[in-house]
Amino acid sequence: MQTYQIEQFDEKMFDDLSNAAKKSSYVNPELYSKYQVKRGLRDLDGRGVLVGLTEIGEVHSYILDEGEIVQVPGRLIYRGYDIVDLVKGFMKDDRFGFEECVYLLLFGHLPNGKALKEFEQLLAGYQKLPEDFARDVILKAPSKDIMNTLARSVLALYSFDDNADDTSINNVLKQCLRLTACFPSLAVYGYQALSHYHGNQSLYIHSPRPELSTAENILSMLRPDSKYSKLEARLLDLALVLHAEHGGGNNSTFVTHVVTSTGTDTYSAMSAAIGALKGPRHGGANIKVVQMFEDIKEQLKDWNDDEEIENYLSRILTKDAFDRSGLIYGIGHAVYSISDPRAVILKDYVAQLAREKGLEDEFKLYAAVERLAPQVISQSNKMYKGVSANIDFFSGFVYRMLNIPVEMFTPMFAIARIAGWSAHRIEEIVNAGKIIRPAYKSVAPRQTYINLTERT
Template identity: 60%
Template sequence: MEITEKNFSFVTQDIKELANKARSNNKISEPLYEKYQVKRGLRDLNGKGVLTGLTEISEIVSSYTDESGKSHPCDGKLYYRGIDVENFIAGFTQEKRFGFEEATYLLMFGELPSKPQLDRFKEMLGEYRQIPPNFVRDIIMKKPSKDIMNALARSVLMLYSYDNKADDISLPNVVRQCMQLISEFPLLAVYSYIAYKQSTFGGSLIIHEPRPDLSTAENILWLLRTDSKYTKLEAQLLDVSLVLHAEHGGGNNSTFTTHVVTSSGTDTYSAVVSSLGSLKGPKHGGANIKVVKMFEDIKEHVEDWNDEEEIAEYLDLILHKKAFDKTGLIYGMGHAVYSLSDPRARAFKGYVEKLSKQKGMEEEYHLMTNVEKIAAELIAKERKIYKGVSANVDFYSGFAYRMLGLPMELYTPIFAIARISGWSAHRIEELINCGKIIRPAYMNVQERRDYIPLEDR
């Protein structure tokens, strides 16, 4: 069959039959997982992660143990290098500074920088905030992708070809590569979106040069907006969001991917692209998009946004798979680790409220707070969740990005722009402490059988 652009992605009947064969011959009996005590998802029956490594980069606290050894849920806490992230945010915001670059320094190098150290670090990031000549034309514009995460991954892999020391995994070289990628990510993501938008919808193609004197958050808004204008509060909210998304323990899927791939000895570009592929998944980095779509659905079906009874009735329909996408999930509620509260949502909520007032979107903000309260009560009552349920950071981040006028295609890439700081820190930590390639065990449960000659099958 001739491969053309029209039939390249066409699923034939032969492919469907092969898929059915794969499905029937790969289904493992559920009781076997319990029989062999397999910790599916590397979590035990209580949802607690299996210990696979040690880290000094960040700590997530969601419970405490009493004198008898019994565990109790508590309000969540997140620490970056032992520092409470809420106190960290309060510190730089009180001094009217942006904090993402400082958070990146803290995560990567293990200590708070002095003013001269921070100034030099920001200066270096500004110097690295550029991509190779003609890269936009030759790589980004050549074949724009509707999925900006895939476009971002492709660009990162292509940057390998521009690096004369791409395979050098000595610590100084890896630090240099990580700092360059941290600086380049906003450009790669925004330019990829602009290329996609222009190729799909037409219109003018406006590419702004980054400004080395601006923070990462400011540069995102500067590059994305046609007039490059933004308010101080807009940049501040985006900066806080980047800080809160920069790191979240070594066990989250994309960061664990960083450790796994780094342990093989591969190059920085391959490790980062692997983590991007993980983050792209809707169970990981794409959750806030689901929240935004769910709220659009709620606004269509709930007439009075202040009527808690009407809101509860519709949320009950969502919970019982009778409304929205019929999965039974109220998106943005609950977390794999946190119980009574997510500290990131707690820290972010106040900035979201401030911006909603500036944007004249207070009514929508109050709808969100009503849904947050009512959904927690409904889920706790319906599902009997042992550890409690609360809004996570995704519950508010999607609404925040929408107020900033950010296109939905960039929601997950902005997560990546933040999280590469954490990935970089964990790559460095793995390289320094790595002794063995990470290789967990899988038990084979297929019975042995004889080979049958082709003519006898």
């Protein structure tokens, strides 16, 4: 058989093939209504289609009153505990909360002091990567996207596990704990490789320290001097807690359920979840918020002028400003309407860090946009429910104040959400459900086969 080099095929050929692929993939939008397809697995009123049951996380945003949806302030529940109460608990005790949150999500109850200390020591023991893993897997093939580095590293860890395909709960729990413990190192080392090999910066590889919390280790490994303030570590820890779980229906967690239902290994399931989270519609939204605010700061003459802010937000909605998408990033959520509890909690602590960093004027601008954007959106768009600031609205600002590079924003989300993914993977295995396989209706017309020599 004759061989060909890819260079022999010109761009016109690929353009023609691309157009053919687009044409053959198009489905008439009217057919979705005709066949009552729940696009995005959501009803027309925005409610998610019920596809499973879980005891791990609950996202609550409305009540039914005589069959009518009544929007209420959002609540986020971890294993029956309101996130507000969980945060107040560890903040009042002046301690870190992420490790306790991981314990709660995995085991369904809050640990006592002895159990929590032992669990923290267990995670610390799992932090160490296999010998030469950072050099051979991460540094020798640096990626320009840390999420890809993270996914590739997770898949590579399969090769270092003698029981990689064992899906017993005992083994899966060990695998999940190892991944939870080493995700910070995988992500940070991926960034250091990117910074060095693609950004021509000095290479810093700091080992995690067993006596530090997850949040402290991230800052210690990320910064050249390993130094951080108490407030910085506390706020990063809070962000991890708020991102750790969001019910079974969010895209990456649902992917975890879908892939786990096939009976595959933990590494494959988690790398698939990482791929889902990488998407800008899911895990990358806070990056767009930061970019949008950089644009707003450049364009506004007076950050305190509500009328000027409203006018610019209107221009964003009409696709005349920023990225011409028509979206005010960080405002609105698929589930929450009146408020996102994560954003409400984070906002108070963001104000404290902004004062410490001398960025109070910028925080006031964020607060003004948070207040005015829902009004502008309601005047411009027909909505079935209200909109409010979501956690992405403030989390990007937090990461920027912590000098976390933008390339690490979505990996930070993954470092937190591995806790929820792990709990949901175990839940899917324990309940031994069927392989998840929703229906797709074919709307293609029937064709008569044509012999090769007769085709035009």
